Amino acid sequence: MTILCYHSVEPDWESPLAVTPEAFAAQATWLSRSRQVLPVRNALSRLDARGRLPRGTAALTFDDGFAALHEHVLPLLTRHRLPATVFLVAQTLTPAGQAVDWVRTPGTGRLTTLTLDQVLEMQDAGVDFQSHSWAHRDLVDLSFEECVRDLRDSRELLSDVLGRPVTLLAYPRGLHDAGVRRAAEVAGYTHAFALPETAEEPGDFAVPRVGIYRGNGLLSVRVKAARPYLQVRTAEPVARSAQRAKRVLRGVRART
Numbered sequence: 001m002t003i004l005c006y007h008s009v010e011p012d013w014e015s016p017l018a019v020t021p022e023a024f025a026a027q028a029t030w031l032s033r034s035r036q037v038l039p040v041r042n043a044l045s046r047l048d049a050r051g052r053l054p055r056g057t058a059a060l061t062f063d064d065g066f067a068a069l070h071e072h073v074l075p076l077l078t079r080h081r082l083p084a085t086v087f088l089v090a091q092t093l094t095p096a097g098q099a100v101d102w103v104r105t106p107g108t109g110r111l112t113t114l115t116l117d118q119v120l121e122m123q124d125a126g127v128d129f130q131s132h133s134w135a136h137r138d139l140v141d142l143s144f145e146e147c148v149r150d151l152r153d154s155r156e157l158l159s160d161v162l163g164r165p166v167t168l169l170a171y172p173r174g175l176h177d178a179g180v181r182r183a184a185e186v187a188g189y190t191h192a193f194a195l196p197e198t199a200e201e202p203g204d205f206a207v208p209r210v211g212i213y214r215g216n217g218l219l220s221v222r223v224k225a226a227r228p229y230l231q232v233r234t235a236e237p238v239a240r241s242a243q244r245a246k247r248v249l250r251g252v253r254a255r256t
């Protein structure tokens with residue numbers, strides 16, 4: 001299994017980033033019945049050299065901290081007792097705030113992020129919050145010093161407002177290079193999560209995740225959550241040949 005990466009869960013935002021509440025409900029039910037969902041921190045110590053979790057386990061993450069998580073995700077996490085980590089853009093919690101200006105498919109409605117009260121309510125309910133940088137800039141475009149400052153400011157602000165250490169980072173858009181990875185370490189993080197589209201060497205500062213997008217039905221979530229899928233994604237740049245996909249599907253069906 002693997003670490004899954006969602007963004008939002010909401011009905012009206014027609015974007016790959018927004019899974020519908022119905023789809024997420026089905027996926028959460030399936031995960032709770034069929035898999036042991038681990039807190040992300042526990043998952044980190046159980047990853048193998050390829051960034052895969054042991055068979056039968058999974059972990060749930062959400063990037064960006066969209067406000068819709070409070071309405072459409074929190075009740076399901078609570079009902080199914082599913083642990084999850086949400087990666088927050090720190091500046092959105094400041095008094096000045098930050099508009100959701102980083103999304104490439106914003107849709108017609110106004111996108112908002114969780115308020116501090118909602119974050120704290122969710123934290124009380126057991127949701128883990130970690131860093132998604134200060135302002136969701138592409139870290140690979142920053143100088144090393146700018147990158148360290150961005151990531152350190154985020155970690156410090158979030159640690160303060162959450163009242164607990166923040167040591168995990170999800171790179172905005174999953175983008176990183178050697179300088180960004182080193183900046184994350186210098187800024188005080190112990191691990192950072194990527195979202196590899198192509199071959200990528202896994203490590204503590206490049207923990208692979210698999211994105212779940214609108215339109216992914218339960219079957220594709222099963223496929224993406226299976227160990228062979230991540231193996232294909234991290235080991236080979238072109239992962240979508242029909243033959244390989246069928247092999248992955250066969251493996252999933254045999255186990256369920």
Ligand SMILES: [Zn+2]
Binds near residue numbers: 132136172173
């Ligand atoms: Zn993001």
